Amino acid sequence: MRGKTVLKWLWLFLVLLLVPISGFGAKQEKSLVGEEVLYFSLPSTQDRLISYLNEYYGKYHLIMTFFPAAFTPI
Amino acid sequence: MKKRWVLVLIAVMVLGLWLSGCATTEAPKKPYRMSPQGTVIWNDEFEFKPPPSAWKIIQVEVGGEFGFGFLKADRGPFPSQSMFVYDEEPFGCSTELGERGGEFFKRYLWSTAMIADMKILEKKNVSVLGGEGLAVVAEGKDSVKKEKVQSKVVFGKRGDRVVAFYLTQWRPMDGTYDPSAFEVFDQFWGSFRYLKKSFYETIAQDP
Amino acid sequence: MEGHQRNQSLYDRFNARVVGVSVDDVTTLKYWAKSLDLTFPLLSNLTGFLGSYFGVGPSPEIKGFPVFSRKTVIIDKRGIIRYAKDGEPDFKGILLFLKQMNKEGGKP
Numbered sequence: 001m002r003g004k005t006v007l008k009w010l011w012l013f014l015v016l017l018l019v020p021i022s023g024f025g026a027k028q029e030k031s032l033v034g035e036e037v038l039y040f041s042l043p044s045t046q047d048r049l050i051s052y053l054n055e056y057y058g059k060y061h062l063i064m065t066f067f068p069a070a071f072t073p074i
Numbered sequence: 075m076k077k078r079w080v081l082v083l084i085a086v087m088v089l090g091l092w093l094s095g096c097a098t099t100e101a102p103k104k105p106y107r108m109s110p111q112g113t114v115i116w117n118d119e120f121e122f123k124p125p126p127s128a129w130k131i132i133q134v135e136v137g138g139e140f141g142f143g144f145l146k147a148d149r150g151p152f153p154s155q156s157m158f159v160y161d162e163e164p165f166g167c168s169t170e171l172g173e174r175g176g177e178f179f180k181r182y183l184w185s186t187a188m189i190a191d192m193k194i195l196e197k198k199n200v201s202v203l204g205g206e207g208l209a210v211v212a213e214g215k216d217s218v219k220k221e222k223v224q225s226k227v228v229f230g231k232r233g234d235r236v237v238a239f240y241l242t243q244w245r246p247m248d249g250t251y252d253p254s255a256f257e258v259f260d261q262f263w264g265s266f267r268y269l270k271k272s273f274y275e276t277i278a279q280d281p
Numbered sequence: 282m283e284g285h286q287r288n289q290s291l292y293d294r295f296n297a298r299v300v301g302v303s304v305d306d307v308t309t310l311k312y313w314a315k316s317l318d319l320t321f322p323l324l325s326n327l328t329g330f331l332g333s334y335f336g337v338g339p340s341p342e343i344k345g346f347p348v349f350s351r352k353t354v355i356i357d358k359r360g361i362i363r364y365a366k367d368g369e370p371d372f373k374g375i376l377l378f379l380k381q382m383n384k385e386g387g388k389p
Binding site for chain 1: 282285292295296297298299300301302303304305307309310311312313314316319322323324325326330331332334335336337348349350351352353354355356357358359360361362363364365370375379382
Binding site: 180 | 284294373377
C-alpha cells in the first residue's frame with residue numbers, strides 16, 4: 001500500500017517536471033516577418049491623416065514603434 | 075520493486091535534465107583593466123584617470139539611464155552621497171550643445187521632485203574630449219522631503235552626437251556640499267578620451 | 282522616442298522613416314511630442330486595430346486599460362514586414378538592419 005502511494009507521488013513529480021519543458025500551454029505566436037503590412041490611415045500629431053500607401057509605400061522603409069502611452073518612458 | 079526503482083531513475087534523469095538549464099556560477103568578466111600608465115581602460119573603448127578608491131564603480135545594463143559611473147557614500151545623514159557618470163545618450167535630441175542642455179534639464183532627475191525646482195547656477199564653455207563643450211552647474215531642492223542636490227553636467231561631442239558627464243551630490247536640506255567631489259569629477263571628464271570610433275560614427279561612415 | 286529622434290539623420294541615410302503608434306488621442310500625443318521635441322509623426326490608433334494586426338494587444342502593465350505593448354517593426358518599401366522585435370527599441374539593431382536592407386536593395 002505504501003509502495004503504491006510512493007509510486008503515485010513519483011508519477012505526479014515526473015508529470016510536474018515535464019510540463020514546463022514540454023511547452024504545454026505555451027502560446028504559439030505567428031511570426032510577422034515576411035507578411036504584407038496592413039495598409040492603414042491614421043490621424044497624426046502633424047495635423048494630417050497619414051496613409052501608409054501615400055506616404056511610405058514605394059518610397060521609404062518604415063520603422064513603426066508601438067508604445068503603451070504618452071508620457072511613459074520608452 | 076523493480077518498477078519503483080525504474081521510476082526513481084527516470085525521475086532523477088528528468089530532474090537532472092531540468093536543472094542542466096540553470097545558470098552556472100561563472101564570475102562575470104570585469105569591463106575594465108588598468109593601463110601601465112595607471113589609467114583605466116574601459117571595454118577597450120574609453121580611457122580615463124581613475125578616481126580615489128572611496129569611489130565604487132556602478133554599471134548599468136544597456137537601456138538604462140547611463141552607461142557607467144562611480145558612487146561614494148558621504149558623511150552625514152541620508153541622502154548624503156555623490157555620484158558621477160558618463161552618458162553616451164543624455165536626455166534630449168539636439169546636436170547643438172546649448173539646446174541639448176535645455177532639453178536635458180527638462181528631463182534630468184525626472185523621477186524626483188527636484189525637477190520642479192531646478193535652478194541653473196552657472197553655465198560656461200569648456201574644452202572636453204578634444205573639442206567644444208558646455209559645463210552647467212544646477213541645484214534642485216525638495217522642500218517636502220527636505221533634501222537638495224547639486225549637479226554639474228558637462229556636455230561634449232562624440233562625432234555628431236552629444237554625450238554628457240554628470241555629477242550629482244545629494245544632501246539633506248541643511249547639509250553642506252563637498253567641493254572635493256567636484257574636483258574628482260573634473261579630473262574624470264578632463265582626462266576622458268576615446269580609444270575607438272563609436273557605433274554611430276562607424277555606421278555613418280561605412281557605405 | 283528620443284532615440285528615434287536622435288537617429289533621424291541616419292534613418293534618412295538608409296531611406297527610412299519612423300512613426301510611433303499608441304491608443305492615445307492626437308491631442309495627448311501632440312503634447313508629448315512637443316515635450317520631447319519630436320519631428321516625426323506619432324499616430325493615434327484609438328480603436329487599436331493596427332496594434333491587433335501586429336500582435337501588440339492589451340498590455341499587462343496597466344490593468345483594465347487596453348494599451349499596446351512595446352514592439353518595433355520595420356516594413357520595407359514593398360510593404361513587407363522585415364523585422365519585428367518586442368520590448369524597447371533596439372536602436373543599434375534597427376540601424377544595422379536598415380543598413381543591411383539597403384545593401385540588399387530592399388529585396389526580401
